[in-house]
Every structure is written in C-alpha cells, then in structure tokens.
Amino acid sequence: MKMHVDQVDVTVDVVTALVAQQFPQWRALPIRPLASTGTVNALFRVGTEIVLRFPLLPTTDPELRAELRQEQEYARLLAAHLPVAVPEPLGLGEPGEGYAGPWTAYRFIPGEPAQLDRIGDLDRFALDLASVVAALRGIDTGGRAWSGSGRGGPLPAQDAGVRSALALSGGLTDTARLAEVWDRCRDTPGQDAAVWIHADLMPGNLLVRDGRLAAVIDMETVNVGDPAVDLMPAWNMLDAGARETYRRALGVDDAMWERGRGWALLQAINALPYYIETNPAMAGIAQRTLRAVLE
Template sequence: MRDDLAVKMHADQLDVSAEVVAALVAEQFPEWRALPVRPLPSTGTVNGLFRLGAEIVLRFPLQPTADPELRAELLREQEHARLLGRHLPIAVPEPLGLGEPGEGYPGTWTAYRWIPGEPIHPAHLGDLDAFARDLAGVVTALHAIDTGGRAWSGSGRGGPLADQDDGVRAALAVSGALTDTAALGQVWARCRDARRDDPADVWIHGDLMPGNLLVRDGRLVAVIDLGTVGVGDPAVDLMPAWNLFDAGSRETYRRVLGVDDDATWERGRGWALVQAINALPYYVETNPEMAAIARHTLRAVLG
C-alpha cells in the first residue's frame, strides 16, 4: 500500500494486498465481486485505502485487531457519518458496509461511497480567505448539532488540555533536534492553562487536518476521516488555524467562527501543538508529508 515509504509507520502495521481485499469482498459482499480493486496512494496514518469500482472506497485499518472494541469504534464512526451527513452543508463519507475479519486480514474494515475530490494543499488554493470562510461555516454547523446532553467521553481529543501534558512533554524531550522545543514548551504551558469558562461540549470533528478536507476546483466539498468525531471542547476544531492557514486566513477563520475570547483561541493553539509535536518525531522518518505538516503547524503556533 505504501511503496513510497521504506519503513512502516507503525511497528504492528499490516499492509493488506489488493488480492486479499478482492477475496474478502467476493466472500462478504458478493454483489460487488465483479468490481475491480486497486490500492490508493495515501499519506494517512490510520487506514490503507482501496478503490472498489467507481463508487466505493474501502478502508482497512493499518493496525487491525480482532478486539471487539475496534469493531465498535468503526460502527460508531459510521453512525457519526450518518449524523453529520444530515446536518453539514458539504459531503461526508456515506457508509455502505462493514467488513469482518477473513483470510489474510484479521480485523474489521469498512466500505464508504467514493467522494470525488483531492485533499487540500495550501499551495494549490488561490484564495485561503475564501477557504477559511467555507471551513468555518462547516465547523459552525457541526458545533450546532444537538448533543442531546452528551459530554466528553473521557478519552480522545476534546477534554482538558492538561490531560495531554505528559505526552507533550515526552514528545518535546525527544524533538530537540527537530524544532525549537524550549519556545514550544513556553507556548504549551500558556495554552494548557487557558481557562474554559463555558463548559458546554459540542459535536467536534477532532482531526481537521489538510488530508481530511477534500476540494474540487479550489472549493471545499467534503470532510472525511470521522474516526475522531465525538463530543468535546469546541476549541479542538480550531486546529486548521495553525495546521493549514496563513496569518491572514487564520484571522478570517477566527472571525467567521466568532471566537471572541483569547482563552478559547489559546486552547485551539494548544490542540494544534499537541497533534503536531506528537506527530513530528513519530513520522519524521516514515511519513514526510505528515512531518512537513507538523513542522508548518509548530512554526505557526510559535508565530
């Protein structure tokens, strides 16, 4: 799947072949058995992707397990896709099926409808301000979905930033040759301690990275990779301000979202730092694109 990389990203990574995928499809979804299977290049870190015919994309976790919790996570992801699909003004992946473990692949996998588009690359966008407004509109709609009284689950992104302190400090400790860890440590302390006056949690995407935003003709058309969707601190979805936008479009994103208080903005900066400082040392040798996004993010965080 990842012939562009000489080293696997994860020690327990399993790269499934197109032949194994075709056999699993034929056995579990016989109505699709005649559709051609081809691997898709991806810089993603969680799933290997395959195109099945013209209308379907298959997602195979790179770290498969027979643990029922993985199956439950993938089912929740599909439930969240249906929820977001009813409320967002752009496309989200439409679930088509859940695959089970089989010969050659020991985990659960998923099928979604293919969404035409390309992951965003800032250099290919003519108007970052327009994109910032479009994305802010999507995030506003997401945060407005009724949570039914739900609160942060206690795991994953969206809880107190202080819970991330040990991980951030550990990542900083091994990144001295990669980035300005002293300056980042000071920024982290400020962000970590930023107050949260409004305790109300909202629906969040949780991983608004450039690779999870699809564009056509320079305009945002879809948000994908919903594995981190949940309920939590809305500041988490401010991460694109630093992982994607420049100084001007960053302010546009903030203004259109209506982030008036500096504490929320600093928590957003903190979440961007959390993602980037953990990704940089982990992917610096195995996923150059993820490492480049992390470097961009950390420079922006310090700006």
Template sequence: MHADQVDVPVDVVAALVAEQFPRWRGLTIRPVASAGTVHALFRLGAEVVLRFPLRPGADPDLRAALAREQEYAVLLAAHLPVAVPEPLGLGEPGDGYPGSWAAYRWIPGATAQLDRIDDADGFARDLAAVVVALHGIDTGGRSWPGTGRGGPLADQDVDVRAALAVSGELTDTAALAEVWDRCRDVRRDDPDVWIHADLMPGNLLVRGGRLVAVIDLGAVGLGDPAVDLMPAWNLLDARSRETYRRALGVDDATWERGRGWALEQAINALPYYVETNPVMAGIARHTLRAVLR
C-alpha cells in the same frame, strides 16, 4: 509507520469483497496513495472506497468503533454544508486480514493544500461554516466521554513534554514549551459540543479550489470546541487564519486552547513520523512554526 501495522495485499482485499459483498465481485480494486496513518485505502470500481485499519484485531471494540464512525457519518450528513463519507457497509475479518473494515461511497477531490485552494480566505470561511454547523448539533446533554481529544488540555501535558524532550534537533522546543505553558491551563467555560477532532489537511477535500468534503470521522465525538481550531495552524496562512477566527467568532481563551491543541497534535506527530511519513512530518513542522507566530 507503526511497529504493529499489517500489510493489506490487493488479492486479500479482492477475496474478502467477493465473499462478503458479492454484488461488488469483479470490480477493479486498486490501492489509493495516501499519507494517512490509520487506514489502507482501496478504490473499488468507480463509486466505492474501502478502508482497512493498518492495526487490525479481533477486539470487538475495534468493530464497534468502525460502526460508530458510520453512525456519525449519517448524523453529520444531515447537518453539515459539505459532503461527508456515505457508509455502504462493514466488512468482517477473513483469510489474510484479522479485523473489521469499512466501505464508503467515493468522494472525488484532492486533500487540502494552500496551492490547491483558489481563495484561502473563502476556504477559511467555508471551513468555519462547517465547524459552526458541527458545533451546533444537539448533544442531548452528553459530554466528553473521557478518552480522545476534547477533554482538559492539561491532561496532555505528560505526552507533550515527552515529545518535546525528544524533538530538540527537529524544532525549537524551548519556544514551543513556552507556548504550551501559556495554552495548557487557559480557563474554559463553554460546554462540550460535537467535534470532528481531527481536522488535518488530509481530512479536508477540495475540488475546483473549494472545500467540498470533510472525511475520516473516526475521531468524531463530544468535547472542547477549541479542538476544531487546529486548521488555523496546520493548514492556513496568517491572513486566512485570522479570517477563520473571525468567521468562528471565538474568544481569546478558546483561540489559545486551539493553539494548544494544534501544538499537542504536531509535537507528538513530528518525532513519530519524521522517518516514516514525510507528509505528516511536514504538516507538523508547518503547524509548529505557525503556533509560534
């Protein structure tokens, strides 16, 4: 998917585990099929999942980001009504892999799709309860740090227009440009809150047709609460989309910014993944159709 991504062979993973986590030496290691774009996943025994960044490096900031994600997992676990990944350790670079990596407890479940959800309206209400709880965590007066999703939507204008310019054969870029122009400069008065910032279907786990976990906390931080409205367009159907909106109780301005964030994510993903990740491209197409309605 990425020009600079690395292969992560199972034998390399096994050697790193044996050296750095000897208590897990000898446990079966098997790759986990995933449409994710950031990590290679490996199931270690029955209880552990290992996450290896596809674009590793020795930059201490990358290790710090993995450590911060584990800190945020502990914070969110104390407040959210569904499971989040439980940190079990951080791995270090070693022979065959040049970066840090992470271990979490495995959470059983399947990634969210409407055909895996028994009651879409109930799912929308459950997801809204998660988002309300997340946005209610005390920020300690902190705000958006200046990078990542969650700042002014207008800051994304250059990237969105560049993506629209190369997507004319993939989607209705003229109609999407009109929506973007409408959403981009919607006024915002609400304060920054804790946000997940990447509520994609692949980061929501279902079991028995119900939402059971929110995973992949790498983008968690502080910012515009509208960012966490993206599932309204990237996953839900028209009816459950309205259920989600009612359960969140958001105003028109926040809703339109949420539409803009969903468009921003999808139009950047579509041309990038159209040849390399059909699942992500499919989600992007679904999202862009939904934001036009």
C-alpha cells in the same frame, strides 16, 4: 518503511478475496490501492464509487468493531447537518483469510486533499471551513459529554504526553519556545460547553474540488468535546490572514483561541518525532504547524 511496529500489509489479493466473499455484488469491479499519507487505514478503490478502509492495526477485539460502527453512525448524523459532503457508509466488513479484523466501505467522494496550491482563495476556504465547524457545533449533543478518550477533554491532562514529545524533538524544532507556548495554552482558564467536534481537521481530511472545500472525511475521531479542538486548521494549514478570517467567522474569544493553539501544538509535536522517518508528509505538516503556533 512501516509507520507502526505492529502494522500489517494489506494486499490487493486479500482485499479482492474479502470483497468477493462478503460483498459479491461488487466482485466484478476492479480493485486498486489508493495512495494516502494517512496513518490509520490502508485505502482501496472498488470501481468508481466505493472506497474501502482497512485499519493498519487490525484486531478482532470487539472495541474496534464498535468504533467502526460508531464512525459510520456519526457519518450519517453529520451528513444531515453539514454544508459539504461526508462519506456515506456502505457496509462493515468482517475478518477473513489474510486480514484479522473488521473493515469498512464508503461511497467514494471525488476531490483532492487540501494542499495550499489546490485552494483558489484561502480566505474563502477559511469561511467555508468555519461554516462546517459552526454547523457541527449546532448539532444537538443530546446531553452527551466528552467520552473520556481522544481529543476534546481538559488540555492540562495532555501535559505529560506533550513534554515527552518535546523531549524527543530537540533536534527537529524549537522545543524551548514551544514549551513556553504550551505552558501558556495549557494554563489558559476556562472551558466552553462540549459540542460536536470532528477533532482531526487535518489537510488530508479536507477535500477540495475546483479550489473550494468539497468534503470532510475520516469520521473516526468525531466526538463531543471542547470546541477549541476544531480550531487546529488555523495553524495546520491557514496563513496569518486566513487564520484571522477563520477566527472571526467562528466568533472565538481569546481563551478558546489559546486552547486551540494548544491543541494544534499537541497534535503536531506528537506527530513530528513519530513520523519524521516514516511519513514525511505528516512530519512536514507538523513542522509547518509548529512554526505557525510560534507566530
């Protein structure tokens, strides 16, 4: 079942032909699809060292190309500052027969998505993740402000979207209590200075190896904005004890913490009704997140 109305099917045959035409140095390498619970890209492994990312909603609009190019630029920027691995860009593919849009190639990073049963010590994981977020916040923004799109702007501007998602979720979660929490988070005063944020620190974008955080992937949401956005893992994957460890490590005050809770709620309540039928893993994370924000 497709997750998006206009989603395209990307086949191995199409990918093989595109690689042979545009990256002939890789044409002899085996290509296979990678299973993923992600919602934006179809993934393919080329040999042992390369992963290809094909947007599920391809377009020849120059805006998509610019976004993919920026994603790769940000990956290079973050790699120079973060204490864990980030994907290394290897190329930008062009539209071709069977696929009507640009696509990207990155160095493959070994690891598994950060599910709780793969993490050795959740408090240690919280500290490792906090060190990544602290490093992000320490990168010079060069005077940048929030771009005006994506996560990281004023939380009250998201009110209409949250209320719409709550209206669609009446049979899926406790929308009455969530509405009360959202009102409190939305109205929390204060907004910290904009910093570099990943803005999508979901379990699937955090790779673990030998029980420890090994990499942060998916740079497509990287932005300059409200630092509270990167508090979302406190609710989307950490338990109560590790949540407090994460908060202390980042020195988060009450106002930022409530905004972080609001961003976690926003992400989850939008994902839940959208993916409940088409992506059970994403819907499950959303339900766990919403339970956590009510604690």
